[in-house]
Structure formats: structure tokens, C-alpha cells
Amino acid sequence: MTTSLRDPALNAWGDPAHYDRNDPFPLFARVRATGPVHEVRLADGHPAWLIVGYDQARAALNDPRLSKDMHAALAHSGEVVAEGLPGPALARHMLAVDPPDHTRLRRMATPAFTRRRVDRLEERIRAIAHGLLDDLAARSAVDGVVDLVAGYAFPLPFTVICELLGIPEPDRAGLGRWIRTLLTPDPGPDAVAASEAIVGYLTDLLDRKRTKPGEDLVTDLVVAAHDGALNQQEVLSTIFQLFIAGHDTTTSLIGNATVALLRHPAQRDALVADPSLVPRVVEETMRWDAPVPHSTFRFATEDVPIGDVVIPAYAQVIVSLAAANHDPARYRDPAAFDISRTDGGHLALGHGIHHCLGAPLARMEGRIALAALHTRFPAMQLAVDPTKLRWGHGDGLVLRGLTELPVVLKS
Secondary structure: OOOOOHHHHHHOOOOOOOOOOOOOOHHHHHHHHHHOOOEEEOOOOOOOEEEEEEEHHHHHHOOOOOEHHHHHHHHHHOOOOOOOOOOOOOOOHHHOOOOOOOHHHHHHHHHHOOOOHOOOHHHHHHHHHHHHHHHHHHHHHHHOEEEHHHHHHHHHHHHHHHHHOOOOOHHHHHHHHHHHOOOOOOOOOOHHHHHHHHHHHHHHHHHHHHHHHOOOOOHHHHHHHHOOOHHHHHHHHHHHHHHHHHHHHHHHHHHHHHHHHHOOOOHHHHHHHHHHHHHHHHHHHHHHHHOOOOOOOOOEEOOOOEEOOEOOOOOOOEEEEHHHOOOOOOOOOOOOOOOOOOOOOOOOOHEEEHOOOOHHHHHHHHHHHHHHHHOOOOOOEOOOOOOOOOOOOOOOOOOOEEEOOEEEEOO
């Protein structure tokens, strides 16, 4: 791989030595300015092709020649991708397979995320949000500074997805700890124990739902397995994938949007004066600071021309959603956070058959959470300088979220 004239970050994409997880956007702009598609080496040592242009990313996300079947890639060569945690027991979900398996697995989960089903959750989500804000207000009266991630952005979507899946309340704290351990950037040996604990817990949960079913998504999946539509590995994998996707990205959305609004007080004031602007805040946040900066795994099943580049067969392909969402060929002044933007639309939720299944729920949670928070505390301020904020949650590539968000609540 030629290294002359290359940005050093392309030789270890995602490595903190060259990749600033707190503010990767200048790097994205620098790389995108030299072309929309680049051959890179990932921080784990695996070669890959990186797509950073909007048009090229949109095309790639819907190209059937770019497979999601990680098992097939691993079978071909260990040079394509590292298996990683939590391992094969939870790796047979809709984000890691192609049609017809993808179609079958997605169909099993779709009923839980239809607009009608999601709309029925609205009042419950509002109740959770206001209850958490009551708790934050009480804590603020004593401590002054509160952490919006731990006290609001995390527990709101976490509670919603637990209720949707049917995870009993006494089990949630332990499951949350294991998930947070698994999603730290450099988890170390604790991640192995957390992964084993998650697999064990979900296996036990399935056994409990078989003997005592409920009105929840896990029970629906158990019934599907009993009818032969899913096997045990697919049920476990689907629950794990829905659990992660169903709360972690929304936590980041709420945190990122709040930081954006506090850094742009005129736009925060506009939202407070007119809460009907909150859908614009949600969409612009997803474009401006995407909770999922890079798409999940893909590999080329044959030579795939994208733009002026031919990605060779069996190469891993990573689409930078965040870089594409800042492409000046698509957006006017893309680095600006602007809730009045007329050139909207984004790739933060994917595109094509893998477009985010939970998009209606994520959008609703984001709208409710942000409107409730900012209208109740319209003078809220960051308790630290913005440069001190750290996006240390997740691997920094696929998942990127704030470690904490200290604020002073003011009405």
C-alpha cells in the first residue's frame, strides 16, 4: 500500500493517534477533499476501502454486491475482518446477513417498529422523560451539576427498549453494566466476561419466556422460533442487535443534539420559543453529528466500481456516514449546524434494505426527549468548556457517544 502523499490516518483508520474521536470532522473533510473512495488499513490491521463522498456512499449502501454476510467473509479469509465480540452466538442478525435471510429476520422484528405500534408508545415515552427530568431537577438542587448522559440520555431509550423487548426491571441494571463494558473503546479482558454474561442472560431470558410468555418482542421471537421461522442463534442475535441499536444510538442522538443546541444558543432559543421545530433539530443533528459515524460491516462479492475506483472482490468496505453527511457537493455550508437548513436529508439511518428498522422510534424518542428537556430548562448551560467534552463511548467508528454531559440546569 502506497503511503506517500497519504494522510497518515488512512494507514490506521480509527487509531486515536491520528483519528480524533472527539472531533473527527476536520479529518473527514481533509480525506474527502482528495477523493470520495480510499484504500485504508484499519486500526486492527485489516485492509479495507473507505467511502466518504455522499453520492458514492448512498450508492454503496444499496449495492447488493456489497455483502453483509460476515460469516462468508470470515470463511473466505481472516484478512477480511476480525470476528470480535460478542462472537458467533450473537452474530446471526439482520445486520450480518444478506437476503433471503435478511428479509426473513427483518420481517420477524418489523411488527414491533411499525408507525402505529410506535405511536402507541408516545405517552409512555413522555412519562419516562418527565420522570427522569423530575429526578434530575431534584439532584441538581443538591449537587448543582448533573450528568445528562447518565441521568437522561441513557436511561430514557434504555427503559423503552427494555419494555419493548420484555426485559424485567430487576434485570436491567446488570444488563446495562455489561453492555456499557462491551461498548467501551478499549474494553480489555472485562469485555470477555461481559460478553459471556450477556449470552448467558439472553439464553436464560428465552427459557423464561418459553415457560411464561408476555406481550413483548422477545416472546414474539420465541413463538417464531417454535414455529420454525428462526433458530436459537438467530433469536439470540436478533435480541442483542435490537437491544444495542434500540437504545445506544438514541442515547448519542440526545446527547449530541443537546451539545449542538448549547453551542448554538440562538437555535436553542428558537426551539424553546417554538417546540414544533424539534423534528428539524433531530434531523439536523443526525446529519451534523451522526450517532453512527460509519456503517456496519460490508465486503465486496465481486469487483465493484464506485466513482472512479474499482473495489476488488473480497475487500472489506466501510461507508463513513458522518463524512458523507458533510459532503459540500451535497450540502451548503455542511460544517454549520443549521436547523433552518433547506438542503436536508442524510444517511445517518442508512439507505436501502438495511435502512434503520427502528428509525420511527428513534425519531420519536429524540423529539420527545429534546422538547421536554429544553423547554423545562431553557437556560441550561454546559458545566465544562465544550473542548473538555469527550466522545469516549463506543468504538469511535460504528458507535460514537459522549462519555458524560455535565450541565447546570436552569429554568
